[in-house]
Amino acid sequence: MSREISGFTDDLAEALESETHVRRRYKHVMVCGMGASAIGGAIFADSMYYSSKVSVDSCKTMALPEWVDKDTLFVACSYSGETYETIFMYKLALDAGLDVITVTHGGKLRKLSEEIGTPIVPIKGKDMQPRSAIGWFIGILGAIIEDAGGPGIRHQLRMMLPRLREYQREIESEDGIAWRIAKDLEGHVPVVYGAPDMEAIAVRMKNQLNENSKIIAFSGVVPEFNHNEVVGWYDDPYRTKFMPVVI
Structure with a gap:
């Protein structure tokens, strides 16, 4: 992989x-x-x-x-x-x-x-x-x-392409952003949010977490979440078990 x-x-x-x-x-x-x-x-x-x-x-x-x-x-x-x-x-x-x-x-x-x-x-x-x-x-x-x-x-x-190659080196580094995000997500259920023109990217990250990491993850889109899900983030007693990721 x-x-x-x-x-x-x-x-x-x-x-x-x-x-x-x-x-x-x-x-x-x-x-x-x-x-x-x-x-x-x-x-x-x-x-x-x-x-x-x-x-x-x-x-x-x-x-x-x-x-x-x-x-x-x-x-x-x-x-x-x-x-x-x-x-x-x-x-x-x-x-x-x-x-x-x-x-x-x-x-x-x-x-x-x-x-x-x-x-x-x-x-x-x-x-x-x-x-x-x-x-x-x-x-x-x-x-x-x-x-x-x-x-x-x-x-x-x-x-x-040149920037993507630079990002690749950063991502593959053991102290890079991918490792830092992974450590922050450990022990939580990730919920990945993207803007309307990034919704598919949020789904992609969610799917990768599902398939590669074998964990439950969800995705959503902003600003739509402001009209419903945001209430859960404020009031649900189980919200600390979830980790929002905004891309």
Whole structure:
């Protein structure tokens, strides 16, 4: 896991060079996936809400909304290529006549895409746990959204790479911020809060605590929490067992 986490920046850099096979502009990009394979789409759906002329939606359902049309690009994301829900939605999108792209490392989804002839943007590199492929999903989806008519995400992310490498060294240090946060959280149930354009990041941290640390954790969004959860933080006698984390 340590090796996979350390590979995030290199994975992101390589993913940004991917050939997306997008040949025209769209009004909507629908990113479909489950679990870790969906987080990249959710990050862009949040962060681009105010800045993109192309709407980005993160889909985790088993049906297409009525608003999808010929101006919707459907992106099916599954690291393993075996996710039942994603394969089901891939077929549904094809039946609806949508343009479809798959982002996968292999499995049934890749085989199906090859048989049908829909474009594939492969996740390369060594096998890893799907939740560790976040660099690949962010890089590939950013490139797809840009080519579909979104803002210049590739350039923005490339400009961030040097800082990300610096942060990586800080995070991996035994007296770095990650260790300090871990020590503060020990013995508490983390509740991770993010702003509306960072909600998916809060979910990502919560999921990592669940899966990697094997602990219960929750996430929420501000300022919405001001209207309900904040009362619990003031009045609940069990509040000292929880630790808020604001990102």
